[in-house]
Amino acid sequence: MEKIINDFLGIPTTCISDAMDGLNTLHPAIQPLKENYKIAGRAYTVKVPIGENLSVLKAIREANPGDILVVDAKGDQYRAIAGDFVIGMAQSLGIGGLVVDGVIRDIVGVKALNFPVFSRGTTVAASGKAGVGQVNVPISCGGVPVNPGDIIVGDADGVVVIPRAMEQRILASSIEKMKKDELREASISGKPDAVRKHLDQLLSK
Numbered sequence: 001m002e003k004i005i006n007d008f009l010g011i012p013t014t015c016i017s018d019a020m021d022g023l024n025t026l027h028p029a030i031q032p033l034k035e036n037y038k039i040a041g042r043a044y045t046v047k048v049p050i051g052e053n054l055s056v057l058k059a060i061r062e063a064n065p066g067d068i069l070v071v072d073a074k075g076d077q078y079r080a081i082a083g084d085f086v087i088g089m090a091q092s093l094g095i096g097g098l099v100v101d102g103v104i105r106d107i108v109g110v111k112a113l114n115f116p117v118f119s120r121g122t123t124v125a126a127s128g129k130a131g132v133g134q135v136n137v138p139i140s141c142g143g144v145p146v147n148p149g150d151i152i153v154g155d156a157d158g159v160v161v162i163p164r165a166m167e168q169r170i171l172a173s174s175i176e177k178m179k180k181d182e183l184r185e186a187s188i189s190g191k192p193d194a195v196r197k198h199l200d201q202l203l204s205k
């Protein structure tokens with residue numbers, strides 16, 4: 001794993017979001033299937049028309065191990081871009097996670113795989129395999145532009161996108177923010193006088 005990916009893995013998405021002033025966070029309806037999922041990796045992008053998923057299969061075939069598949073399914077919640085079979089193939093090839101502005105199906109089977117999926121939920125109907133769609137191109141996912149190779153980080157709070165050109169700077173400010181949060185927490189935790197003082201400071205601004 002690249003060092004920068006490993007570094008981002010240790011940082012809460014909330015701190016990364018703060019470091020980007022709240023920009024580049026996917027629509028909050030895109031949630032992990034399990035609260036303990038934590039992912040970090042480079043985006044392998046997929047764009048599908050509503051109700052089609054052949055390009056998802058192409059992406060699984062072409063992506064590198066550790067990549068996060070990021071799928072623009074335009075928020076559609078009726079047709080699944082993958083089920084437990086397709087997601088099982090992604091897992092077997094070492095894909096790092098699946099983020100979709102859309103839905104999956106076979107929820108029980110997918111949870112049993114313990115493969116990190118972030119989606120708008122689940123549905124019953126599969127997609128068609130008509131062969132349209134694109135991979136490895138700039139997309140929009142959950143309201144955020146995603147380019148191939150951008151860093152994707154996801155956890156219980158949601159998913160953030162770190163544009164490639166900004167990754168070192170965002171890493172440094174995310175670590176700074178994380179440390180600041182830890183110090184702030186330690187300074188008030190279980191200390192009523194410190195809490196009152198902190199609140200008074202905020203309220204007097």
Ligand SMILES: O=C([O-])CC(=O)C(=O)O
Nearest residue numbers: 082083084085086126127
């Ligand atoms: O084949 C599909 O498109 C979806 C599906 O049912 C699976 O992945 O198990």
